[in-house]
């Protein structure tokens with residue numbers, strides 16, 4: 236968990252503009268899909284810099300209320316700086332409970348946050364509990380199986396050049412299972428088990444293309460806690476050496492070189508009656 240906090244704290248100022256504003260595009264799409272209505276009470280789990288919460292707060296208006304939860308003070312400071320009066324933020328490390336009474340929200344959102352949580356299924360059940368019957372849930376998740384050849388090659392290089400040779404063991408932030416949460420069949424089934432009906436998934440493919448090994452390393456440092464922990468510790472010499480290895484790998488990929496994709500899956504569903 237410390238790696239996650241350290242990553243989001245240090246990355247907070249860049250988060251909204253990273254990869255040409257990818258997080259903003261994804262948050263905007265999720266807001267469109269969950270269609271917040273005036274007067275609604277909304278919970279945003281893992282709210283980060285408030286890209287979702289602050290926009291939703293505008294849409295629910297002064298008679299509505301948005302509560303954003305996050306464990307990174309750095310992210311919450313950015314959220315708070317742009318918050319309308321009806322958006323409230325709480326610093327909290329979530330485990331397997333949401334600290335709210337039953338049926339206290341009309342809408343719960345998880346914007347690219349579910350796989351980071353230690354107990355994702357428990358959190359879906361909790362979302363069901365704190366939603367009123369007929370309330371909605373909306374999630375965005377990365378579909379990791381859609382990574383490009385360049386991304387896969389880079390993670391192989393990281394393993395070979397850094398993890399195996401690194402004196403520090405940097406824990407990966409989640410298990411293989413958490414990585415599968417973004418597969419449409421998996422998340423639909425989990426939502427049904429957790430007490431939601433009619434889950435609907437849509438996708439958004441977004442990405443950028445870099446032109447050099449150093450730019451590629453700079454971009455990938457923002458992908459998540461594990462690459463950030465490894466890459467941010469490199470001095471200029473090691474960084475140049477790694478960039479040279481990356482450039483050799485990319486030369487073998489022709490048109491696929493330096494292609495970075497994020498495929499996002501969006502899911503919306505309705506809380507069943509008790």
Ligand SMILES: C[S@@+](CC[C@H](N)C(=O)[O-])C[C@H]1O[C@@H](n2cnc3c(N)ncnc32)[C@H](O)[C@@H]1O
Nearest residue numbers: 243281282283305306307310328329346348351
């Ligand atoms: C990729 S960011 C997504 C931020 C925002 N929801 C968005 O759509 O841009 C994931 C967020 O989840 C938060 N997070 C991760 N683990 C958490 C936990 N156990 N409890 C609370 N927040 C957590 C991180 O601090 C981070 O801000």
